[in-house]
Amino acid sequence: MPDVQNRQFLDFEKPIKDLLDEIALTAERQEKTNIDLSSQIEQLQQKVEETRRTITQNLSDWQRVQLSRHPDRPYTHKYIELMTENYVELYGDRNIKDDKAIVGGLASLEGQTVMIIGHQKGTNTKKRQLRNFGMANPEGYRKALRLMKLAEKFNKPIITLIDTPGAYPGLEAEERGQGEAIARNIYEMMRLKVPVICIIIGEGASGGALGIGVGDRVYMMENTWYTVISPENCSTILWRSWDYKVQAAEQLKLTSSKMKEFGLIDGIIPEPPGGAHWDYKQAADNVKKQILQALAELKNMDAEQRVQARIDKFCKMGVWEEL
Template sequence: MEYLEFELPIKELEDQLDKCEIIGKESDVDVTETCKQIEKKLAETKKDIYKNLSAWQRVQLSRHPNRPYTLDHIKALCGDTFLELHGDRNVKDDKAMIGGLGKIGDQSYMFIGQQKGYNTKTRQYRNFGMSNPEGYRKALRLMKSAEKFGIPVVTLIDTPGAYPGLEAEERGQGEAIARNILEMARLKVPIITIIIGEGASGGALGIGVGDRVMMLENTWYSVISPESCSSILWRSWEYKEQAAEALKLTAKDMKRMKLVDSIIKEPLGGAHTDRDKAFSAVKDAIIKSYEELKNLSPKDLVNQRMEKYDAMGVYKD
């Protein structure tokens, strides 16, 4: 188990509890009461820490190395029914963007999302979850296939941004993302979007237009990362915590500004602390959203989606 800096008080208490239990097993000393006191203090400390997380701490949790990624969610949701589909039929198969057909219960869905790696080798293989233009074109191809057969689309967002390399720009990175936004806005099947980790910039927006847009509790969604914002405004990454607060990028901020529809609650400490509970919450959110959308006609579906996005940013004095 890896701990973030603000979680170190929890680590200390857990270490104390482990030592206390070992003493109880290896000696005749009754440590039951001591262990109970430590457990009580541990529970209170966890509650106190996670109840008062700053924006930057939530950004850190969204990047936790043990946090479940897109394929983890899909495998938990679909089991053996998931069939991954590859390629954009133009350049190549982008490993940072994955997609395919899967079932939750008896209902088929087209799943699309960014995938990060678990170690150095797989992170390089997945390009750190940063898609090239062919990744967005693959996503669009899969969405169009879903539309053709009347299959709802589920997108799972977890990316530090679209790949900013020269070759990506040469192959039309901006156009690919813009095309996806346009086509998703008028897609004639339900689109359910969930931010499961990082939701940065156009990299997230390229698969982020949905009838229902939801965020897991410890995720973020913004036009720019706190580090990049800090480097632009202060010419240094040292002000990333201030940038995170100023950007209003947490799930609560997004919900308050009506940029997302709902927040999916995570287990105490983050999705990585109880994966099954996190997967179950995501599954329930998808099923509930689809039940609300499935009886709408394609015309009503597109009209509601257009109205939803037209209303964003509108205010009265």
Template sequence: MPQYPNRQFLDFEQPIKELYEHIEENKKLAEKNAKIDYKSIIQQLEDSIVEKRKEITEHLTPWQRVQLSRHPDRPYTLKYIEKMATNFVELHGDRNVKDDKAMVGGFADLDGQTVMFIGQQKGINTKTRQLRNFGMANPEGYRKALRLMKLAEKFNKPVVTLIDTPGAFPGLEAEERGQGEAIARNIYEMMRLKVPIICVIIGEGASGGALGIGVGDKVLMMENTWYTVISPESCSSILWRSWDKKEVAAEQLRLTAKDMHGFGLVDEIVPEPIGGAHWDYDEAAKILKSYILKSLEEVKLIPSDKKLNYRTEKFGRMGFWDEVAEETEDAEA
């Protein structure tokens, strides 16, 4: 977990940064003057940081939650796997084109049971962000994910997907290699997979990039994440020809975990440590692990011969529509 001054702060986290600066100042004073006890002052400031984190979290706007989901200190897929599971064996390649570094996956031991973890991985610095393509998978990434799902099905092991992507890669080469087909194939195959599937949105859940590994028996969403068809910036640029309305777009898109749960698009909201998952990796992983284990136990209670129908009905209920009665020939006449 990065410590101040290496920690990065968002604009609405500046009051917390100021408290950290006061702590650093008092630590320097304590080194210069050992006769004065600064411990109580520092402890008070640390308590104030916790209170300020709680205060900020309770009044977040949708746009601020989008910012938190993209926080550079936020844990990504591999960090969650490291903290939640043991004996992780990463598997590579789609057996067709290449190994997409934006999509990771492999078997791991989760509290005594073998699970196939699959998820998008963003980089933690400039070099790894380029290597991971900022978490935007190419078609071979989704084909690798499907290969791993089929492998899990072969050995009768549950699948857990961790979703965190600004979208599938929109480059020309990705479209030439069948980006749309790869995502559509994954959606189709995940509906038919015979093993339990738990999907978790741990960061950004954008459009088809998220749906490509987002079909499951249980869909969970962490508290400070978003899930929608388009990013607020892109929505703003389409509707208002500018990114200046991104805050309004975030509000109107109803993209927060609370909104998604209200619409019935996700099953549960996973709480995060006070202030967000980036403040405490261990606690964030501990909470998420408990929800995943609980969901796996619930899904295992569904008879195998009914699991596919349950999954199909679950996603079939999503959305709102009206049916218009067909006009008869007499009415047309």
């Protein structure tokens, strides 16, 4: 987790930054003057906690989108590190190459072996370029499917962590069958005979998210979004400008509370006050708790019953009219 000096702040997090700066100055004054200011520092720290909590209680839809993209937010590898043991990463789609935007492998979760797969964004500029900013090519989705089939072969549950601004829209991705790769994953995930748990830990955009997003249980973390298009791209299409992204975010109804209300997800995983980037361990513990609860429920179901329930769940989504 970044220290105070290296931490980045969004516009609406400025009150927190001001308080942390004040704490730093007070601590420095205490050191220089040898005057005990510990009670004052403690009061300021409590105020930071309260401010973090207050800010996240009153966020607009666009601010939640910003929080889901926070540069200090934990990504898939961080969750794997904090939730599991004995993680063995597996590479490649056995066809083209290894796509760094999607990672996955076998790991031990509280003594049970699971296959864990997710989008991985980079933690600095060089790594972001290496990971293609979490935008997978077709080989990334084919790698994910290969790992899922491996998990099914050995009867191991599958956990997917979703955090992508969308599947990579480049020419080479289309040439290698981006649409087919995502459609194939949706089709195959619907029929997997092992428990599948999907969690949106950041951005959940379009087919890029759906490519590893079909499961028995689908959860969203509190400050994440899930929809067919990003607010910026929606604004560009409807208003021919990015300037209306705030209105687009509101109209898309993309937050976790709206998704739960629409019945598109099964639950919301709470985040630490201020967001997951303030306490990686607490965020990971909350995700882990939800996964273990879901696994306990799903393991008691017969495989065929579980598959049928998964199909029924997704077939009920949406609104239609028969003429």
